Amino acid sequence: MSLRDRWHVPAALLSPVRAVPLVFAVFILLGTGLLLLPWCHDPGASVSFMQAFFTATSAVTVTGLATVDIGSHFSWPGQLVILLLAEFGGIGIILVATTLGVLVGGRIGLRMKLASQTDLHVTGLGQVGPLFRRILLTTLFFQGVTAIILVVRYRMTYFDRFTTAAWHGIFDSVMAFNNAGLSLQPTGLAAYAADPIIVLTITFAVLFGTVGFPVLAELRDRWRRPDTWTIHTRLTVWGSLLLVAIGWVLFLWFEWTNAGTIGAQSVPHKIMTGLEGSVMPRSGGLATFNWGDVRPETMLVTVAMMLIGGGSASTAGGIKVTTFFLLAYVVLAEIRGDEQVRIGRRAISAQTIRTALSIALIGVALAVGGTLALLLLSDSTLPDAAFEATSAFGTTGLSTGLTPHLSIPAQLVVIALMFVGRVGTITAASAFAMRRRKSRFRLPEEQPIIG
Amino acid sequence: MSLRDRWHVPAALLSPVRAVPLVFAVFILLGTGLLLLPWCHDPGASVSFMQAFFTATSAVTVTGLATVDIGSHFSWPGQLVILLLAEFGGIGIILVATTLGVLVGGRIGLRMKLASQTDLHVTGLGQVGPLFRRILLTTLFFQGVTAIILVVRYRMTYFDRFTTAAWHGIFDSVMAFNNAGLSLQPTGLAAYAADPIIVLTITFAVLFGTVGFPVLAELRDRWRRPDTWTIHTRLTVWGSLLLVAIGWVLFLWFEWTNAGTIGAQSVPHKIMTGLEGSVMPRSGGLATFNWGDVRPETMLVTVAMMLIGGGSASTAGGIKVTTFFLLAYVVLAEIRGDEQVRIGRRAISAQTIRTALSIALIGVALAVGGTLALLLLSDSTLPDAAFEATSAFGTTGLSTGLTPHLSIPAQLVVIALMFVGRVGTITAASAFAMRRRKSRFRLPEEQPIIG
Ligand SMILES: [K+]
Ligand SMILES: [K+]
Numbered sequence: 001m002s003l004r005d006r007w008h009v010p011a012a013l014l015s016p017v018r019a020v021p022l023v024f025a026v027f028i029l030l031g032t033g034l035l036l037l038p039w040c041h042d043p044g045a046s047v048s049f050m051q052a053f054f055t056a057t058s059a060v061t062v063t064g065l066a067t068v069d070i071g072s073h074f075s076w077p078g079q080l081v082i083l084l085l086a087e088f089g090g091i092g093i094i095l096v097a098t099t100l101g102v103l104v105g106g107r108i109g110l111r112m113k114l115a116s117q118t119d120l121h122v123t124g125l126g127q128v129g130p131l132f133r134r135i136l137l138t139t140l141f142f143q144g145v146t147a148i149i150l151v152v153r154y155r156m157t158y159f160d161r162f163t164t165a166a167w168h169g170i171f172d173s174v175m176a177f178n179n180a181g182l183s184l185q186p187t188g189l190a191a192y193a194a195d196p197i198i199v200l201t202i203t204f205a206v207l208f209g210t211v212g213f214p215v216l217a218e219l220r221d222r223w224r225r226p227d228t229w230t231i232h233t234r235l236t237v238w239g240s241l242l243l244v245a246i247g248w249v250l251f252l253w254f255e256w257t258n259a260g261t262i263g264a265q266s267v268p269h270k271i272m273t274g275l276e277g278s279v280m281p282r283s284g285g286l287a288t289f290n291w292g293d294v295r296p297e298t299m300l301v302t303v304a305m306m307l308i309g310g311g312s313a314s315t316a317g318g319i320k321v322t323t324f325f326l327l328a329y330v331v332l333a334e335i336r337g338d339e340q341v342r343i344g345r346r347a348i349s350a351q352t353i354r355t356a357l358s359i360a361l362i363g364v365a366l367a368v369g370g371t372l373a374l375l376l377l378s379d380s381t382l383p384d385a386a387f388e389a390t391s392a393f394g395t396t397g398l399s400t401g402l403t404p405h406l407s408i409p410a411q412l413v414v415i416a417l418m419f420v421g422r423v424g425t426i427t428a429a430s431a432f433a434m435r436r437r438k439s440r441f442r443l444p445e446e447q448p449i450i451g
Numbered sequence: 452m453s454l455r456d457r458w459h460v461p462a463a464l465l466s467p468v469r470a471v472p473l474v475f476a477v478f479i480l481l482g483t484g485l486l487l488l489p490w491c492h493d494p495g496a497s498v499s500f501m502q503a504f505f506t507a508t509s510a511v512t513v514t515g516l517a518t519v520d521i522g523s524h525f526s527w528p529g530q531l532v533i534l535l536l537a538e539f540g541g542i543g544i545i546l547v548a549t550t551l552g553v554l555v556g557g558r559i560g561l562r563m564k565l566a567s568q569t570d571l572h573v574t575g576l577g578q579v580g581p582l583f584r585r586i587l588l589t590t591l592f593f594q595g596v597t598a599i600i601l602v603v604r605y606r607m608t609y610f611d612r613f614t615t616a617a618w619h620g621i622f623d624s625v626m627a628f629n630n631a632g633l634s635l636q637p638t639g640l641a642a643y644a645a646d647p648i649i650v651l652t653i654t655f656a657v658l659f660g661t662v663g664f665p666v667l668a669e670l671r672d673r674w675r676r677p678d679t680w681t682i683h684t685r686l687t688v689w690g691s692l693l694l695v696a697i698g699w700v701l702f703l704w705f706e707w708t709n710a711g712t713i714g715a716q717s718v719p720h721k722i723m724t725g726l727e728g729s730v731m732p733r734s735g736g737l738a739t740f741n742w743g744d745v746r747p748e749t750m751l752v753t754v755a756m757m758l759i760g761g762g763s764a765s766t767a768g769g770i771k772v773t774t775f776f777l778l779a780y781v782v783l784a785e786i787r788g789d790e791q792v793r794i795g796r797r798a799i800s801a802q803t804i805r806t807a808l809s810i811a812l813i814g815v816a817l818a819v820g821g822t823l824a825l826l827l828l829s830d831s832t833l834p835d836a837a838f839e840a841t842s843a844f845g846t847t848g849l850s851t852g853l854t855p856h857l858s859i860p861a862q863l864v865v866i867a868l869m870f871v872g873r874v875g876t877i878t879a880a881s882a883f884a885m886r887r888r889k890s891r892f893r894l895p896e897e898q899p900i901i902g
Contacts, residue, residue, distance in 0.1 A: 214900065231897045254827075296833035297826045304819065312900040323901050327812060334809035339893075341805070346897035350801035354792075355901045357808050358785035361778060368755065375748045376705075382747035383833045442790075446682045446797035449665065449763040450774050450806045 020093060021423045024060060028419070031056030031085045040078030047073055050408055057415045059085035061422035062315055064181015064285035064397020065388075065414060067404050071184040076167065082182060083174050089422065090178025090209070090315035091139050095132060135213050138220075139177065146173035146205040153197050176205035179315040181285025181397025189276075193288035196272055203276050206284030207244070210310030212236060231346050232322060236311045239321040240282075243308065247278030250301050260293030281305040283316045285397025291387070292400035299383050299400075306387075306394040307367055317395030317421045319363040326356045362424075366393050370417045377410040378402070392417035471544060472874045475511060479870075482507030482536045491529030498524055501859055508866045510536035512873035513766055515632015515736035515848020516839075516865060518855050522635040527618065533633060534625050540873065541629025541660070541766035542590050546583060586664050589671075590628065597624035597656040604648050627656035630766040632736025632848025640727075644739035647723055654727050657735030658695070661761030663687060682797050683773060687762045690772040691733075694759065698729030701752050711744030732756040734767045736848025742838070743851035750834050750851075757838075757845040758818055768846030768872045770814040777807045813875075817844050821868045828861040829853070843868035 034040060035052035047068070054067045059082045070082060151169030159165040168184055175182050185191045192198040208216070215236045222228050229237070252274040255261045261277075262270045273288060280286055281302045294302070309318015326343075330353055333341040340347040370389030374380055380388070380402055388402045392414045406414060485491060486503035498519070505518045510533045521533060602620030610616040619635055626633050636642045643649040659667070666687045673679050680688070703725040706712045712728075713721045724739060731737055732753045745753070760769010777794075781804055784792040791798040821840030825831055831839070831853055839853045843865045857865060 232900050295826075296831075296836070297823055299833060300819065300823055300826070300837075320901065326901065327808065330805055331809045331812050334805055342894055345894055347894040349896045350804070352901060353801070353805065353808070354781055354785055357778065357804070358782045359901055361782050368751065372748055372751055375746075375751070380747075381834075382750060385747070386751075443793055443796055443798040445800045449683050450771065450777065450803060450810055 021419075024089070024093065024419065024423050027085065027088055028053075028056050028060045031060060031081060034081045035074070035078055040074055040081060042073055042075050042078075045073040050411060054411055054415060055082065056085060057418055058397070059180065059182060060089040061317075061395050061418040062086055062090045062178050062180040063317075063392060063395040063418045063421070064175070064183075065392060065399055065403045065418070066182060067406070067411065069186045070182055071186060079167075079171060079184065083171055086178050086180035086182065087174055090180060091135060095135060134217055138213060138216050142177045142205060142208050143173045146176055146201055149201045150198065153195070153201075157195070158191070172202060173205060176202045176284065176286070177209040177315065179206055179209045179284050179310070179317075179395070181283075183286060189286045189288040190290075193273075194269060199272055199276060199288060202286060203279050203284070206286070207240075207279050210279075210282055210284070210314050210316040211240065212311030212314030212316075214313055215311055231343050231348075232312070234344065235322045235325045239325040240311065243282065243305065243321065244275075244278050247281070247301065247305055248274050251277035251298060254295050254297040254301070258293070258295055261289045277302075278305075281394075281396055281398060283309050283318060283394050283396040285391070285395075287398060290401065291398050292384075296383065299387060302398070303367075303386055303390045306390045306396045306398070307363060309394050309396075317393070319360050323356045323359050326352070327360055330356075363393065366417065366420060370413060373413045374402075374406070374410050377413060378406050380405075388414065389417060393421040395421045472870075475540070475544065475870065475874050478536065478539055479504075479507050479511045482511060482532060485532045486525070486529055491525055491532060493524055493526050493529075496524040501862060505862055505866060506533065507536060508869050509848070510631065510633060511540040512768075512846050512869040513537055513541045513629050513631040514768075514843060514846040514869045514872070515626075515630075515634075516843060516850055516854045516869070517633060518857070518862065520637045521633055522637060530618075530622065530635065534622055537629050537631035537633065538625055541631060542586060544873075546586060585668055589664060589667050593628045593656060593659050594624045597627055597652055600652045601649065604646070604652075608646070609642070623653060624656060627653045627735065627737070628660040628766065630657055630660045630735050630761070630768075630846070632734075634737060640737045640739040641741075644724075645720060650723060650727060650739060653737060654730050654735070657737070658691075658730050661730075661733055661735070661765050661767035662691065663762030663765030663767075665764055666762055682794050682799075683763070685795065686773045686776045690776040691762065694733065694756065694772065695726075695729050698732070698752065698756055699725050702728035702749060705746050705748040705752070709744070709746055712740045728753075729756075732845075732847055732849060734760050734769060734845050734847035736842070736846075738849060741852065742849050743835075747834065750838060753849070754818075754837055754841045757841045757847045757849070758814060760845050760847075768844070770811050774807045774810050777803070778811055781807075814844065817868065817871060821864060824864045825853075825857070825861050828864060829856065829858050831856075839865065840868060844872040846872045 032049070032053045035047060035056055036049065041047050051068050051073070054065075055070070057063075058065050070079065074082065147170050149169075150172055151166050154168050155162055155165035159168065171184055174180070183189065189199065189202065211219075215233045218229060218233045219237070226234070226237075252262075252270060255263070255274070255277070256270065257263050262273045265273060276286075276288060277294075277298070282305050291302070307318055308324045309320055310316020312320050312322055326341075326348060329343055329348065330341050341353065342348075367386070367390045370393060371382070371386045374385040374389055375382065378385070384400045384402045387398070387400050388406075390396070391398050395418060403414070483500070483504045486498060486507055487500065492498050502519050502524070505516075506521070508514075509516050521530065525533065598621050600620075601623055602617050605620050606613055606616035610619065622635055625631070634640065640650065640653065662670075666684045669680060669684045670688070677685070677688075703713075703721060706714070706725070706728070707721065708714050713724045716724060727737075727739060728745075728749070733756050742753070758769055759775045760771055761767025763771050763773055777792075777799060780794055780799065781792050792804065793799075818837070818841045821844060822833070822837045825836040825840055826833065829836070835851045835853045838849070838851050839857075841847070842849050846869060854865070
């Protein structure tokens with residue numbers, strides 16, 4: 001007798017593709033409820049339903065947009081709830097999908113196994129169990145190292161009490177690796193803007209979080225032999241490094257003399273802030289400066305970076321690095337006139353191209369639609385609305401300062417974008433793969449004129 | 452002995468794919484030279500090299516962006532030069548490609564024939580000659596009807612002298628059908644804003660120009676039997692109507708109470724201006740109101756419309772209606788889980804999808820890159836720069852008012868965007884098709900994780 005029969009669980013719920021949005025929704029509502037409890041509030045603060053709902057969604061979707069200051073509105077139990085929601089939303093959801101796959105895997109056979117593995121992005125059968133352990137250990141390792149560095153530094157330089165330093169260090173390490181973007185400080189990382197130990201530790205924790213578990217696992221085993229990497233790992237690693245480099249150079253170029261951001265900083269400080277300005281849009285969401293003060297050039301590049309996001313099956317959002325570079329390879333193949341789209345010594349199927357194209361176009365449509373909705377529902381400029389909507393869809397959490405000024409309907413739009421951004425990128429590709437069906441007959445082809 | 456041998460024409464020049472950019476460049480330089488001649492200037496005006504170069508490029512690429520007022524800077528011979536440049540850039544270039552194809556078609560065989568036909572977007576062999584005649588007659592018909600209506604109305608209501616009325620009517624009819632966007636009036640169509648005869652005549656002339664010759668030809672023969680239309684004609688006709696309807700409704704919704712645009716107009720007047728606001732971005736480029744005064748919502752939708760543009764092998768620019776809707780069908784097929792991408796009872800090949808994807812992504816990259824360049828090289832806001840760059844790439848010609856304030860390097864960026872926008876959309880898809888080669892070996896496929 002399988003677990004499913006014994007527990008009378010409806011089959012639909014056991015499909016990870018359908019279960020993930022449901023589990024997300026349950027956790028958001030649970031989080032909202034908990035954050036509304038009086039013992040979660042700071043004694044002097046009141047928290048409305050919308051504030052709790054927005055904060056819970058932002059935490060579970062690991063976005064980091066905030067309509068209230070977390071540090072001053074929530075007591076430590078409230079902050080703990082937020083930490084747990086972000087930990088669940090970043091890596092927990094991947095474990096849940098794994099667990100569902102393991103629980104029902106024995107009975108439902110290959111189709112479900114394949115589905116759950118597409119969900120988890122595992123490339124071979126029978127790896128679900130070890131992957132579970134591996135994800136936990138990877139997370140523990142990165143969050144542990146980050147937390148230790150931060151706690152020591154916070155205690156030495158910023159906080160007199162060890163418990164305060166420890167709490168800030170643990171909270172920030174969880175937010176960093178989960179790309180959750182929330183901060184206990186009212187001004188985010190700005191309190192530590194000139195401290196390379198803290199800024200660089202958090203920046204690198206964010207960066208490792210954006211890589212994604214399948215790639216981290218492959219790198220652990222084969223980091224010395226890039227020639228043996230899968231196409232997925234190659235695209236993710238080299239693509240991410242290229243994006244970080246491009247973002248870094250452009251940020252420094254555009255902002256070098258901008259007094260509102262890095263204009264007044266020393267050269268080494270500028271270079272450090274530039275790295276942060278390149279890494280955080282994809283999609284860490286923490287900032288030592290006010291993104292509302294960047295130049296329009298930087299804004300445009302940052303919106304593009306937020307839309308691209310991080311690696312697949314990572315704590316980052318966006319359409320994903322592989323999706324973006326795969327499409328770039330398609331254009332390249334088309335310009336060169338190649339029959340197959342080739343990456344290294346492997347070809348990419350027409351089906352994979354279709355999926356990448358669909359994910360990218362849906363992402364762009366959601367960002368544009370979200371921008372339009374924010375313009376209609378709030379008093380905002382076009383760049384601010386585009387930045388906010390893309391930040392929500394990409395679960396980035398950066399803002400030019402618009403978030404606290406959003407009307408309630410506009411807040412609901414942002415909540416929907418964050419939800420679709422996090423849930424969609426985990427489930428859309430799997431859903432596409434599951435729904436694919438051989439048709440009984442093939443239609444003849446006809447070629448419309450393109451361009 | 453073929454014409455090619457007798458004239459010693461290098462083979463490379465006879466390839467329409469390579470010849471089109473060259474012919475465009477020659478005409479722009481020729482136009483620049485002519486516009487610099489004193490007898491082309493209004494007695495009281497001086498015209499600099501950059502002004503002549505910009506105007507000639509804008510005319511040949513049928514864009515309509517202008518750094519000077521055409522009516523007051525150029526004498527009637529100068530205006531005639533501009534008219535001829537636009538007539539060449541809109542429909543002449545298609546005739547040139549046809550002629551090249553016919554001249555060399557007999558000798559170079561199927562490959563070149565196919566290339567020239569891809570260029571012309573003719574779907575069967577042996578239609579090049581009749582097509583030539585057909586394009587000329589179609590143009591004559593639409594421009595003739597438009598000119599007659601305009602001349603009569605101009606004489607009746609706006610100009611005392613028949614010659615002035617005739618010249619304005621002919622000029623405006625050529626600009627309208629060629630989607631060339633230039634105007635003899637300093638404020639464009641604003642002088643006739645409340646005149647439905649003129650506004651509607653010009654709007655419909657623009658609309659017919661955006662459809663494209665292959666579709667106009669098919670419609671002439673089979674407009675009563677939509678079930679016999681090719682996929683190309685279906686996508687273009689229904690897609691264009693859908694885009695016009697969406698643009699119309701959104702324009703009216705967003706601008707209804709905007710005192711800067713249609714807020715003070717009567718309801719019928721609003722509805723007429725709304726149609727203009729929907730048709731002109733794709734890519735007529737004429738306006739009865741100031742696009743710098745529209746709301747940010749309208750701006751965002753208009754940038755998208757300018758990027759999409761009109762039909763293939765038409766006088767409009769952009770990535771084209773078929774490209775856009777084909778990609779929408781890909782996303783739809785992916786969501787529905789269809790193995791083939793189907794439109795009606797026909798399937799679309801993976802190769803066509805790759806071409807459409809490439810054209811769209813290159814278009815977006817050029818618009819974004821152009822926006823970035825304009826921000827760096829001119830003092831502009833992000834929305835104004837995005838509007839201007841997309842308008843140039845889409846050879847639309849609408850502007851929020853930035854054009855006369857562009858620095859010379861920024862003007863060169865706009866010139867490059869207009870050139871690539873017009874030449875690229877005529878030649879890129881053909882170039883892709885010509886360069887395609889069977890590879891000697893096929894690589895094994897590998898699937899990266901998408902999304
Ligand atoms: K985030
Ligand atoms: K135009």
